[in-house]
Amino acid sequence: MSLNRRSFLGTGLALGAALSAPCAIGQARPRVVVLGGGAGGATAARYIAKDSDGAIEVVLIEPGKTYYTCFFSNLYLGGFRDFASIAHDYGTLASRYGINVIHDLAVDIDRAARSVTLASGHALGYDRLIVAPGIDFVDGAVPGWDMTAQNRMPHAWKAGSQTQLLKAQIGAMRAGGVFCMVAPPDPFRCPPGPYERVSMVAHVLKESNPTAKILIVDPKENFSKQALFEDGWARHYPGMIQRIGPDFGGANVEVRPDSMEVVIDGMAETVDVCNVIPAQKAGHIAGVAGLADDSGFCPILPGTMQSRFDENVYVLGDATIAGDMPKSAFSANSQAKVAAMQVRAALTGARAFPAKYSNTCWSLIDSGDGVKVGASYQVGEDRIAKVDGFVSQIGEDAALRKATYEESLGWYAGITADIFG
Numbered sequence: 001m002s003l004n005r006r007s008f009l010g011t012g013l014a015l016g017a018a019l020s021a022p023c024a025i026g027q028a029r030p031r032v033v034v035l036g037g038g039a040g041g042a043t044a045a046r047y048i049a050k051d052s053d054g055a056i057e058v059v060l061i062e063p064g065k066t067y068y069t070c071f072f073s074n075l076y077l078g079g080f081r082d083f084a085s086i087a088h089d090y091g092t093l094a095s096r097y098g099i100n101v102i103h104d105l106a107v108d109i110d111r112a113a114r115s116v117t118l119a120s121g122h123a124l125g126y127d128r129l130i131v132a133p134g135i136d137f138v139d140g141a142v143p144g145w146d147m148t149a150q151n152r153m154p155h156a157w158k159a160g161s162q163t164q165l166l167k168a169q170i171g172a173m174r175a176g177g178v179f180c181m182v183a184p185p186d187p188f189r190c191p192p193g194p195y196e197r198v199s200m201v202a203h204v205l206k207e208s209n210p211t212a213k214i215l216i217v218d219p220k221e222n223f224s225k226q227a228l229f230e231d232g233w234a235r236h237y238p239g240m241i242q243r244i245g246p247d248f249g250g251a252n253v254e255v256r257p258d259s260m261e262v263v264i265d266g267m268a269e270t271v272d273v274c275n276v277i278p279a280q281k282a283g284h285i286a287g288v289a290g291l292a293d294d295s296g297f298c299p300i301l302p303g304t305m306q307s308r309f310d311e312n313v314y315v316l317g318d319a320t321i322a323g324d325m326p327k328s329a330f331s332a333n334s335q336a337k338v339a340a341m342q343v344r345a346a347l348t349g350a351r352a353f354p355a356k357y358s359n360t361c362w363s364l365i366d367s368g369d370g371v372k373v374g375a376s377y378q379v380g381e382d383r384i385a386k387v388d389g390f391v392s393q394i395g396e397d398a399a400l401r402k403a404t405y406e407e408s409l410g411w412y413a414g415i416t417a418d419i420f421g
């Protein structure tokens with residue numbers, strides 16, 4: 001077939017139209033666009049592509065070519081994993097599952113036109129949209145800190161170079177220096193995460209810098225698995241860790257990155273490393289698209305994960321208000337499977353079963369001393385509601401704690417395969 005200038009231009013225009021129009025006006029297969037290739041988005045993309053067997057076109061928008069899991073990034077800080085072991089790519093999603101992975105950033109969503117605009121300028125129509133952008137930080141949450149200060153005072157709450165930076169800073173601490181963590185207020189990504197991180201930093205310092213101290217400045221009255229962590233810290237790291245809660249000014253904190261000072265209730269302390277984990281909200285694009293409410297997070301329908309503001313949009317993971325479910329990779333992965341099933345039902349008539357959700361969060365306190373907390377959830381009247389739960393107990397024997405840690409290794413291998421194929 002010869003291709004003349006007229007037919008070439010015609011083809012180009014037709015392709016351009018297909019890229020931006022929803023199925024109803026010109027596409028053979030319904031298209032699902034997924035924003036965010038993390039624990040929630042990549043799982044949803046994979047399950048829709050896998051289970052629809054080609055009946056649905058799946059497009060995944062994710063700026064990063066490599067995804068570093070926040071989960072197990074604390075174990076990297078503690079020297080239990082290398083950095084490569086928390087890195088994952090999108091090759092299998094593209095090659096085995098036929099997902100069109102576009103490495104770009106979504107900058108706008110026109111929900112009326114059902115179209116997503118990318119930073120590159122392209123517009124992409126959708127029949128259903130899945131929004132899973134994770135978290136962003138609330139501006140001004142910790143006075144004195146903003147993104148320009150993140151090299152002096154890393155957050156390391158999105159994994160990658162920030163995590164490597166924090167590890168390097170811990171390794172370079174002077175003998176007897178102070179590691180300070182400014183912990184976030186609720187709700188935030190991974191409720192036990194800051195306290196597992198403190199455990200891992202303590203583990204490293206116990207070996208390399210045993211006179212160093214750890215200071216936690218915390219705006220919360222209490223925190224996840226508190227009794228288990230405090231018991232573990234007393235057993236493994238006696239005298240090393242001090243936590244200042246809101247009763248002693250932990251909720252009134254300011255930082256001065258230039259002088260490495262943390263001001264707690266008006267008293268300035270000079271520290272050597274300062275890990276600032278600010279208050280959080282849904283990833284920026286969720287707010288731009290009008291999917292978040294005044295809390296900064298996105299309300300969803302508990303049976304489907306559909307946005308309460310738009311039935312064609314599903315929101316997953318840390319960006320959501322998910323009732324009793326914590327913001328975790330396990331939760332995001334669980335929610336993604338519900339949304340994937342619902343999207344297939346809506347677009348292909350596939351059967352949708354009642355939603356069920358689950359979560360477990362493991363934390364390592366010291367070598368072979370793992371603890372966990374978890375629950376299953378069902379659809380409540382207007383929220384995802386916890387039905388039963390479990391938590392490790394103080395005084396468990398060493399073999400059980402070791403088995404709990406080993407269980408977490410199996411979980412990591414399993415969930416990353418479930419997310420990335």
Ligand SMILES: Cc1cc2nc3c(=O)[nH]c(=O)nc-3n(C[C@H](O)[C@H](O)[C@H](O)COP(=O)(O)OP(=O)(O)OC[C@H]3O[C@@H](n4cnc5c(N)ncnc54)[C@H](O)[C@@H]3O)c2cc1C
Nearest residue numbers: 036038039040070071106133134190317318327328329330
């Ligand atoms: C230190 C730490 C330890 C943790 N440990 C655990 C654990 O042990 N177990 C556990 O279950 N969870 C753990 N978590 C929590 C877990 O990492 C998150 O809950 C999980 O990653 C949330 O998944 P998500 O899909 O909502 O967001 P993410 O996994 O953050 O994915 C969001 C993705 O969206 C992309 N994105 C953002 N904006 C846009 C846009 N505009 N356009 C396109 N893409 C966009 C981002 O690049 C990112 O890849 C931990 C977290 C931390 C910080």
